[in-house]
Amino acid sequence: MASVTDFPEPVHTAAGGITAWWRHSGLLLGRQIKVWLRDPGTLGQSIIFPALSMVMFKVVLGDTIGQATGQNSAYSTVPLVILVGAMFGGMATSVRLSVERRTGLLARLYVMPIHRGADLTSRIVAELLRILLTSIVLVAAGFLIGFRFTQGPWAALGILGVPLLYGAAFSIMTLALAVNSSRIPLVPILSLFCSLMMFFNSGFAPVESFPTWLQGVVKYQPMSCAIEVMRSLAAGGPITENLIRTAIWAGAMLVIFTIPALIGYRRAATARD
Template sequence: MNGATYAVRDSVTMLRRNLKHIARYPSQTLMLIGLPLLFLLLFVYVFGGTMSAGLPGAPGRNRGDYLTFITPGILVMAVASVSISTAVSVATDMTGGIIDRFRTMPIAKVSVLTGHVLGAMIQTWLALTTVLGVAFLLGLETAASATHWSGLIGLLAVVSFAMTWFTVALGLASPNPETASNWPMIFLLLPFVGSGFVPVESMPTALRWFAEYQPFTPIMNGIRGLLAGSPDTSDVLLAFGWCALIGLNGYFWSRRLYRTRAAN
């Protein structure tokens, strides 16, 4: 077998390892999925009646309108929630001694990180599917066509992949799992300081400027447009552009950090 074949085989082995960890601790997965669901229920049923009145073009207080508005932000939070677990898992491997064992084995170095990424992607899609399913049960309406759904799935996949690689890098850069659990928290906060829960037009000038130009706003606007069946091309392209930037930086940063730390 050539090098690429060995890398794929070892990556599958590492994926199985991570899936066993996920199956061994189902409570962790439930917590990762439960956090965005908690925010979904909280904002729809506690704040939805009041918040919906401030939506552009809203006829009045309608929780259904607000559910449609905040679902993209909740989906991004679901991705961020899993990314925190990924950073902790990577940091645990780097500080727990398992990497020293892997270095003595004839395995492809890239497979260790790839296994974490693939395992996190599976967890992320489980979380996204659950959140969307609950949103539809609550009354989420969509005018998305098959083409729009394909674009939505593609965008969510790219967002998940980009954030996963970036949080892998954060886990590698962390001196311990505790620090790794704190650094990605920014990803949970950014939807609040963007278009996730309120229109950016309602924010003070300085905060509105930040909200308009931070990465998650075009991502959430792109998801919102695709769900509505009327995506803004500029938002979608900007969302993919931000994901490419975040993902590539995370990937190359992860490779450099892993080579440095695994060699020590």
Template sequence: MSPSTARSRRITPALVLTERMFMHWRLHPMVPLQSVLLPTVLLLTYYLVVSKSMVQLTGSDNLATLVPMCIVAGTMMGTLGAGFHIPGERDSGLLSRFWVMPVHRGSFLAGTLLAEAVQTLVASFLLMLVGMGLGLRFDGAWPAVIPFLLLPVLVTLVFTAIVMAVAVRSNSAPLLTLLGGIAIGMAFCTGGVAPLEHFPEWIQPIARAQPLAPVIDAMRALAEGEPAGRPLLTALAWLVGLGAVFGPIAVRGYRSAAQSGGAG
């Protein structure tokens, strides 16, 4: 078998499973819409209600930080919504059927990650357009839009691995709910709602040290035309580290659930 044929046999099933997720989302449109509608409502509500008070308090409407926060929070909402369907696929034996099919055994994981990445890219672009309608401007070079949109995609890929590591386990619904609360709380503790210096003093070090803070800071710097190197490198270090930890856990959990025909 030639190398190109081997690559094709690995890639094609992943693309088919990606298409399967898109078809599933067509039947359950609220799953992908969670990553657009809820953060859009949050963005509009906060901006229309609080922005004038924020200008009086800080001299800025904080839009360059609010838009990235809503993008990241929205993409995690969509990923978490998709994760709640995995226990049903595990319990029905669907994961086991994928496991014994004559395709690469990583196709299900690869297809899931690819589908989530595409959904995040589209949702991020739409929310960026909403933000621009409210006044968001890229004061630096327009190529900064590319890393601005790709950072949420990387967040989603890592968060998908974390969600799958939890979702394939038995009785995972309470853990997924807890994970969602933690993730959204982290997104809100990034300076999007208000600058971190206005947070209670005890929470400021935690807010600055958590993984999503450099992501939001890098996106804000890209939008405002400021140097983004340091927060960007910090964000990448966090994402690569979390991916290295939870990626193998997700693979092992998926293998266990698929081989047993039930929970891992």
């Protein structure tokens, strides 16, 4: 008859430390990617809706923008739809997080021997991978309407880097809202916010075409700054000023929303209601 000492000692999985954070984040990243690939809503918001918007802008507004700027409208439209894809895809991800909160999945993950920061990290990294993939797809589609890289390979990489920076900041904001707003209509508010930014920026129409009192808002809002950087990287033009503005906007959003996202995530995962 086996004695108590014959049984193996239990193996304890450390839920803290950099190694655990790295390993658990990678495992949960795989889960996030599978969920994203199986979610038609996220796919539609990230790729289909922006691609249709690209066609609409080109067909309806292409000649108007081209005549006003003297430049192929594709150099405005493609950056615009890439950022739209980043925003609406991020909105779909935040909605899914709200659903997982209501169904108790966050609570189940929180009580498992998983690093506390792994799940949130995996969501952000998955967002960056999604933005990179959709940016490549939309740039490829943009070639059909005249978009080209004219400033060399490093500038082309920069065009993909700008939406990653913009998307990271926007994702942190939407995640913070999702975990801190269980009783407000998140979808209508985010949809209205994204729609306003989509139609009031320098990629939708030249700044000079907006009313005088609105031109300053349009010119300096974060989406316009990012669009101008991407347009200059593709077609040529000044980069530094708008790149600094984009970095300031992104940095400000990360500073403002990172702590609320972390605190809200913990509260959402441990809440009893």
